[in-house]
Amino acid sequence: MSVELWIALLAGALGTYLIRLLPLLWMQRRLRHSRERAGTESMPAWLGVLGPMMIAAVLGVSLVPRVPDATGWIATLVGLAATLLTWRRTRSLGLPVIVGVATFGVMTLVRPMLG
Amino acid sequence: MSDHDIATSAGPAWLGGVRDSLPLLSGYIPVAVSFGLVATQAGFSSLETLAISGLIYAGASQFVFVGMVASGAPLWLAVAMTLLINLRHVVYAPNLAPWLPPSRWWPWLMHGLTDQVFALAHARLPQLAERQRVGWFCGAALLAWLSWIAGSLLGALAGEWLMAQWPLLGEVMPFALPALFLVLVVPRFTSPRWTLALCVCIAAALAFTLGGLANVGIPLAAALGGLCFFTLRAPRLPGGQR
Numbered sequence: 001m002s003v004e005l006w007i008a009l010l011a012g013a014l015g016t017y018l019i020r021l022l023p024l025l026w027m028q029r030r031l032r033h034s035r036e037r038a039g040t041e042s043m044p045a046w047l048g049v050l051g052p053m054m055i056a057a058v059l060g061v062s063l064v065p066r067v068p069d070a071t072g073w074i075a076t077l078v079g080l081a082a083t084l085l086t087w088r089r090t091r092s093l094g095l096p097v098i099v100g101v102a103t104f105g106v107m108t109l110v111r112p113m114l115g
Numbered sequence: 116m117s118d119h120d121i122a123t124s125a126g127p128a129w130l131g132g133v134r135d136s137l138p139l140l141s142g143y144i145p146v147a148v149s150f151g152l153v154a155t156q157a158g159f160s161s162l163e164t165l166a167i168s169g170l171i172y173a174g175a176s177q178f179v180f181v182g183m184v185a186s187g188a189p190l191w192l193a194v195a196m197t198l199l200i201n202l203r204h205v206v207y208a209p210n211l212a213p214w215l216p217p218s219r220w221w222p223w224l225m226h227g228l229t230d231q232v233f234a235l236a237h238a239r240l241p242q243l244a245e246r247q248r249v250g251w252f253c254g255a256a257l258l259a260w261l262s263w264i265a266g267s268l269l270g271a272l273a274g275e276w277l278m279a280q281w282p283l284l285g286e287v288m289p290f291a292l293p294a295l296f297l298v299l300v301v302p303r304f305t306s307p308r309w310t311l312a313l314c315v316c317i318a319a320a321l322a323f324t325l326g327g328l329a330n331v332g333i334p335l336a337a338a339l340g341g342l343c344f345f346t347l348r349a350p351r352l353p354g355g356q357r
Contacts, residue, residue, distance in 0.1 A: 060332075063293050
């Protein structure tokens with residue numbers, strides 16, 4: 001890899017790091033100021049809504065199956081249903097994911113028979 | 116582990132973070148293996164692939180960076196595209212900031228703030244005692260980062276062989292990500308207002324992805340969901356809950 005390419009890689013890495021870091025420093029300063037001046041809104045309302053929305057958006061993006069045919073979608077829906085049902089019973093993080101992946105795996109295995 | 120358990124569990128906090136981030140691995144490793152394979156096929160060495168994964172550490176943008184460099188695009192454009200794709204990360208740290216107790220470690224740990232780690236931390240940090248949060252985040256973020264690096268290296272060294280041996284595994288394991296995100300989002304469906312806004316957001320993100328706009332789709336869908344939330348009038352309930 002040439003020196004120019006290494007510089008490009010480091011620029012991409014540093015830029016990505018700053019995108020993650022600088023908003024933290026900004027928000028921490030804002031929080032400090034709001035603590036000093038009691039009554040000031042510490043976190044903008046839109047930011048509190050945007051957090052859960054970003055997670056929902058990442059969920060939406062990740063829903064598209066690798067093989068986006070009818071059986072791929074069915075496997076995704078059944079896997080999600082299994083995840084949801086397990087979450088309703090356990091209210092935990094790990095087990096619903098394991099059950100979801102296992103169900104999706106079984107559906108993927110039987111897909112040739114369905115298709 | 117239930118919500119109650121995580122708030123009161125004994126043992127090192129970093130171990131709790133490691134345990135909570137385990138589901139991420141089944142999503143990270145297959146994608147990282149794919150990246151390692153794509154990078155070596157594009158002419159990058161194993162060391163260079165490792166450097167890209169360890170330093171940039173942002174899945175989609177790494178594929179774009181490698182693809183653009185391999186196609187002979189100007190390097191400044193490859194960097195600009197990398198940063199543009201990663202720009203959505205700007206809202207992550209401010210959302211976590213209210214739950215981050217003072218520590219000199221946070222600036223360094225922000226390198227590990229990916230989409231998935233943010234989603235996990237956003238759900239878990241409020242449930243933890245303040246003294247546990249740095250350790251928890253450290254465990255979760257480090258495991259995710261190391262698994263991404265290890266997966267990339269594996270892909271660079273043996274990706275072709277792995278894909279040939281277990282093609283189904285690469286198809287099934289990434290389902291851990293939507294399953295995990297679902298578990299993280301579901302507790303937010305607390306009112307009709309939130310439910311509608313979140314559904315709009317999920318549907319919009321899905322539509323953007325199907326239209327080939329996955330990366331731009333994340334902030335756009337989130338903005339649409341937010342717009343929907345603020346446009347909807349919250350019903351006035353006796354208890355004042357919205």
